[in-house]
Amino acid sequence: MLRVVLERMEEVINHWYELYVVYFGDDRSLGELEFYDLYKKALAANTKHLIVGDMDSYAIDTIRAGERLAERRVPFAEVVASLHLYGKAVYRVFAPSPPEIEVYTYFDKLGHVRIILIADAYFRSEVAVAGARIRALEREAARLPRNQRLSFRGLVGVSQPMRHLYDRIEAVGETRGTVLIVGESGTGKELVARAIHESGLTTAAPVRSAQLRRNSA
Numbered sequence: 001m002l003r004v005v006l007e008r009m010e011e012v013i014n015h016w017y018e019l020y021v022v023y024f025g026d027d028r029s030l031g032e033l034e035f036y037d038l039y040k041k042a043l044a045a046n047t048k049h050l051i052v053g054d055m056d057s058y059a060i061d062t063i064r065a066g067e068r069l070a071e072r073r074v075p076f077a078e079v080v081a082s083l084h085l086y087g088k089a090v091y092r093v094f095a096p097s098p099p100e101i102e103v104y105t106y107f108d109k110l111g112h113v114r115i116i117l118i119a120d121a122y123f124r125s126e127v128a129v130a131g132a133r134i135r136a137l138e139r140e141a142a143r144l145p146r147n148q149r150l151s152f153r154g155l156v157g158v159s160q161p162m163r164h165l166y167d168r169i170e171a172v173g174e175t176r177g178t179v180l181i182v183g184e185s186g187t188g189k190e191l192v193a194r195a196i197h198e199s200g201l202t203t204a205a206p207v208r209s210a211q212l213r214r215n216s217a
Contacts, residue, residue, distance in 0.1 A: 001094075001107060006047045008093055013040050015089035020082055029074045038068055043086075050110070062114055066121030073184075076122055080115060087111055155191055165192075173199025 005012055017035050020028060030038065042065040049058040069079050087107070155166070172179055173196050181189045 001090075002047055002051050004094070005090055006044065006051065009040070009044055009047070012086075012089050012093055013043065015092050016082075016086050019085040019088055023081065023085060024078065029072070029078055034072070038065070038072065038074075039082075039086075046114075059117055062117040063121040066118035067125045069118070070122045070125035076119070079118065079122065083111065083115055083118070155188070155195055169195050170199055172196055 013036065016039070017032060020030075020035060042061055045061050046058050049055070049061065066079075090107070155162070169192065179193075179196060181192050183189045
């Protein structure tokens with residue numbers, strides 16, 4: 001089955017992208033070129049590793065794919081769904097003569113291993129990116145005069161955009177209601193939520209922008 005997948009790689013990837021477009025529509029994160037760049041090379045290399053039984057190389061390449069998907073900021077739910085669509089693309093290539101049940105079971109278990117490896121790499125990469133952003137903010141804060149480091153309820157910065165943010169926090173804090181704070185990991189959503197909470201009675205709910213897109217959909 002793996003050898004057939006390798007021989008018909010172009011057909012498999014084309015089916016895969018078609019399913020991806022149908023499933024995600026205009027909400028998909030990747031264009032055609034990006035999809036092929038992220039998935040096609042990794043898929044071909046991984047299939048070759050599996051054919052010769054080189055599981056170490058398979059794991060290394062799969063982990064790298066997970067890191068690249070995190071760097072591209074593809075939502076993890078989309079990553080998992082896309083990997084399931086890959087299985088559908090493979091079975092479409094084998095129709096109308098599906099593989100034997102033993103082969104099907106092996107391929108299904110392999111899919112779970114792939115998701116586990118990518119998930120581990122994806123979330124480790126996200127933590128690293130968030131940590132780098134936080135360290136950058138800490139370095140910026142260290143360069144400010146002492147009397148300006150905590151200029152507003154624990155928030156750092158004296159630029160015009162930051163002063164505008166302080167004004168908005170105070171204005172929102174005086175109202176009753178729920179505020180949705182949107183931003184990528186490491187940008188200070190929790191700090192803003194705490195500042196709003198300390199400013200008044202408003203409830204602030206920080207979320208990632210990717211979560212907001214999914215909820216809106």
